[in-house]
Amino acid sequence: MNNIKKNELYELKDFLILWSTQSVSQLGSSITAFALTLWLYEKTGSSLCTAVLTICSYAPYVLMSIFAGALTDRFDKKKTMLVCDVFAVICTIVVFVLFSTNCLMIWHLYALNAISGLMNTVQQPASEVAMTLIIPEKYYQKTSGLRSLSRSLRSILNPLIATALYSFVGLNGVIVVDIGSFIVAFIALQFFIKIPESKSERKEGVFVLAKEGIGYLKDNPMIMTLILFMAGVNLVASAFDATLPGYVLPNPKGNQAVLGIVTSCSGVAMIIGSLIVSVLPKPKDRVKVVYVTMLFSLGTENFLLAFSREPFVWCVGQIIGWILVPIMSANLDVILRSTIPVELQGRVYACRNTLQFFTIPIGLFLGGFMVDNVCEPFMETYDYLSVLKLLFGSDKGSGAALMMFILGVSGSLICIITGKKLKKYQYNEL
Numbered sequence: 001m002n003n004i005k006k007n008e009l010y011e012l013k014d015f016l017i018l019w020s021t022q023s024v025s026q027l028g029s030s031i032t033a034f035a036l037t038l039w040l041y042e043k044t045g046s047s048l049c050t051a052v053l054t055i056c057s058y059a060p061y062v063l064m065s066i067f068a069g070a071l072t073d074r075f076d077k078k079k080t081m082l083v084c085d086v087f088a089v090i091c092t093i094v095v096f097v098l099f100s101t102n103c104l105m106i107w108h109l110y111a112l113n114a115i116s117g118l119m120n121t122v123q124q125p126a127s128e129v130a131m132t133l134i135i136p137e138k139y140y141q142k143t144s145g146l147r148s149l150s151r152s153l154r155s156i157l158n159p160l161i162a163t164a165l166y167s168f169v170g171l172n173g174v175i176v177v178d179i180g181s182f183i184v185a186f187i188a189l190q191f192f193i194k195i196p197e198s199k200s201e202r203k204e205g206v207f208v209l210a211k212e213g214i215g216y217l218k219d220n221p222m223i224m225t226l227i228l229f230m231a232g233v234n235l236v237a238s239a240f241d242a243t244l245p246g247y248v249l250p251n252p253k254g255n256q257a258v259l260g261i262v263t264s265c266s267g268v269a270m271i272i273g274s275l276i277v278s279v280l281p282k283p284k285d286r287v288k289v290v291y292v293t294m295l296f297s298l299g300t301e302n303f304l305l306a307f308s309r310e311p312f313v314w315c316v317g318q319i320i321g322w323i324l325v326p327i328m329s330a331n332l333d334v335i336l337r338s339t340i341p342v343e344l345q346g347r348v349y350a351c352r353n354t355l356q357f358f359t360i361p362i363g364l365f366l367g368g369f370m371v372d373n374v375c376e377p378f379m380e381t382y383d384y385l386s387v388l389k390l391l392f393g394s395d396k397g398s399g400a401a402l403m404m405f406i407l408g409v410s411g412s413l414i415c416i417i418t419g420k421k422l423k424k425y426q427y428n429e430l
Contacts, residue, residue, distance in 0.1 A: 001165070004182075006009075010137075010201065011136055011139070012136075012139060012143070013192050014130065014134040014194060014195070015134050015135050015139075015143055017188050017193055017291075018130070018131075018134065018188070018189065018193050019143070019146060019147060020143060021184055021185040021188035021284070022127070022185050023087065023150040023154070023188075023190070023418075024151075024184055025085070025181045025182050025184065025185035026150075026184060027031045027153075027156060027157065027161075027181065028160065028177055028179075028180070028182060029092075029116075029156050029178060029179030029180070029181075030154055030158040030162075030176035031158055031161050031165065031174055031176040031177065031178060032092060032095075032164040032174055032175055033053070033057075033166065033173040034158055034162035034163075035162045035171055036053065036095070036109060037053060037160070037168045037173075038163070038164075039171050039275065040053060040106065042107065043106070044106070045314070052107060053113055054071070054234055055116065055233075056109075056110045056111075056113040056114045057113040057114065057116060057117035057242070058117060058119070058360075058361070059114070059371025060073065060114060060115065060117040060118040060120075060121050061117055061120065061124075061353065061357065062119045062255075062353075062354055062357060062358050063354075064118060064121050065124075065125070065226040065350040065351070065353035065354040066389055067350075068118075068121045068125060068350050069180040070121040072275065076136055076197075077126045077127075077133070077190065077195050078129040078193070078195045079131050080122065080123065080126040080188060081126050081127060081189060082178070082186065082190060082231065083290045083380070084119040084120070084122050084123035084126070085119075085123070085185065085189075086186075086285070087115065087116075087119045087184055088116050088119045088123075088182075089182045090181060091112040091115050091119075091237075092116075092175055092179060092182075092357060093117045093175075093177055093179065094108075094112060095109070095112060095175060096172060096176075096179075096341075098200045098420070099171055099172060099175075100172060102218070106345075110125055110353030110428055112366075116403060120150050121234070121353075124349075124353065125345075125347075125350045125353070126348045128345060128346075128348065128349045129345045129346050129349070130195050130340065131368075132337050132342050133195055133196045133342065134193075134195060135194070137337070137338060137349075139332045140330075140333065140337055140338065141277065141278075141280070141282065141330050141331070141333075142278050143151070143275075144280060144326075144329065144330035144333040144334065145274050145275070145277035145278035145326060145330050146274070148270060148273070148325075148326035148329055149270075149271060149274035149275065149278070149328065151270070151273040152267050152270035152273075152274055152326070153267075153271065154268070154272070155267040156264060156267035156268065157405075162174065165177060177284075180332055191270075193345045194418060195202055200335055211236075212338055212344065212347060213344065213347030213350060213351040215353055216340070216347075216348050216351075217348065217355075218351075220230045220339070221307065221425065222287070222335065222422065222425035222426075223339060223348075224318065225291065225422055225425070225429065226287070226332060226335065226417065227352050227355050227422055227424070228355065228418075229290075229294075229414065229415075229422075230290065230332070230356045231355055231356050231357075231358070232358045232359070232411075232412070232414040232418070233294055233298065233415075234357060234359045234360050234363065234416065235359035235360075235366075236298055236363065236364060236365040236407050236410055236411040236414065237298075237300075237362040237363065238359070238360040238361075238362075238367065239364070239367030239370070239403075239407055240301075240367065240404070240407055241300065241363075241364065241367065242364045242365075242366075242367025242368040242371070243367045243368075243400050243403045243404060243407070244259070244263070244305075244398065244400075245370055246368075246371045246376075247305065247397055247400035247401075247403075248262060248311075248314065248371075248397075248400060248401040249397075250395065250396040250400075251309060251395035251397050253309065253390050254397075255313065255329075256338070256430070257420065258311050258314075261311070261312045261313055261315065262311065262318055263318075264314045265318035265319050266318050266319075266321070266323075267363050269318065269319040269320075269321070269322035269323040269325075270322050270323070270326055272319075272323055273322065273323040273324060273325060273326035273327055274326040276323075276326070276327065277327045277330045279324045280313070280327070280340030282329065286332075286334060286421075287331075287333040287335065287422050287425070288337050288419070289327065289328065289331045290328050290331055290332050291415050291418050291419040292419070293325075293327055293328040293420060294324075294328055294415050295322040295411075295412060295415035295419070296320075296324060297320065297321045297322070297323075297325065297328075298321070298407070298408065298414075298415060299322050299408055299411060299412040299415075300320045300321065301317045301318065301320055301321025301322075302317075302321075302404045302407045302411060303405065303408040304316065304317035304320070305401070305404045305406075306318045306401050306402070306404035306405040306408060307391060307392075307401075308392075309393065315320075319343075326349075336348075336349075336352075345353070365401065367407075370403050370406070371399055371400050371403050374399075374401030375399030375400065375402045375403045375406075376396070376401065377399070378399065379392065379398040379399045379402060380399075383398075391405070393421040
């Protein structure tokens with residue numbers, strides 16, 4: 001048994017070093033982003049201004065991912081990651097200098113966030129391909145669980161650490177911590193990790209390579225269907241995120257603290273799910289696992305919240321809604337890594353990013369719009385109907401409860417319809 005464990009550690013040595021150090025660096029970046037949000041809100045008092053920070057970093061990811069993946073497939077993965085890291089930390093240092101000299105302005109943050117977002121857009125597909133190259137295929141599921149675990153920990157620790165550091169050492173102190181985490185990750189990648197060469201370094205033009213990525217998805221309907229399915233899941237999940245504050249805060253038993261607790265339950269659930277998926281055996285049908293887990297999550301969570309007025313049930317709903325996400329994510333990750341040729345993965349992953357994540361800002365807008373302009377007015381107009389009062393309540397927030405119900409129905413239908421379509425395709429894992 002000990003020999004087996006030692007052999008696993010040896011085979012996964014490069015992955016463990018890359019995963020752990022990059023996780024530390026990503027946590028540092030997330031802490032800085034959260035602290036900048038706090039600083040900007042103190043400066044402007046505007047939720048919209050702080051939201052634009054996220055939009056500026058996210059827009060390049062959605063708009064440029066296809067071309068970024070093509071760039072990734074033209075160049076060495078390790079060098080691409082190092083260069084992107086350097087540009088990102090330069091942006092952080094610029095913020096540090098501007099803030100230290102009292103010259104930092106809001107538009108500076110927007111511009112620098114856009115540049116950092118662009119660097120992340122290029123680095124992300126390079127990192128995905130690098131992971132494929134250094135992870136033996138038999139460990140895909142286990143390593144995916146570990147990556148989900150780090151993302152879950154980051155979602156919980158980020159606001160706690162950022163708030164504490166910002167309170168005690170200020171924005172400059174936060175940035176220093178971020179730069180320190182970058183140095184650790186940079187040194188580890190440069191000197192301690194060997195990424196094997198792949199056949200994916202190509203010299204054709206970016207547009208030609210991007211077209212190949214899109215062409216691959218057109219020729220592989222199962223992969224395309226899974227990606228579009230996740231786009232639908234992201235639409236429902238982001239609309240839920242926009243609806244949740246309007247549901248919890250007006251409730252007599254809800255407030256900002258309760259909202260924070262309910263929200264944090266998703267991170268706790270993902271940690272548990274990540275630990276579970278790391279030890280689960282290989283399933284018989286990974287494709288079925290993807291849509292069945294999401295059917296259970298989207299249906300159960302939204303309906304529990306729609307019909308309940310108790311914070312404890314809200315927390316249970318969040319846990320049920322998120323605990324299976326790492327299991328879904330791990331199985332989807334194995335399907336993609338084992339199906340897409342490694343020399344195509346950069347551009348295909350990039351196309352996936354655009355197709356899978358463009359629905360998130362749409363969902364955020366639709367969730368807020370539906371609650372404010374459709375569901376709440378509807379409940380006010382028909383509040384005399386006893387069945388609506390019984391199901392969703394009658395005070396402010398009942399419209400958000402109605403929206404939760406709509407999201408539960410929509411999410412369930414997306415999973416059921418996609419599941420029927422995916423049954424037509426065959427996935428054979430080696």
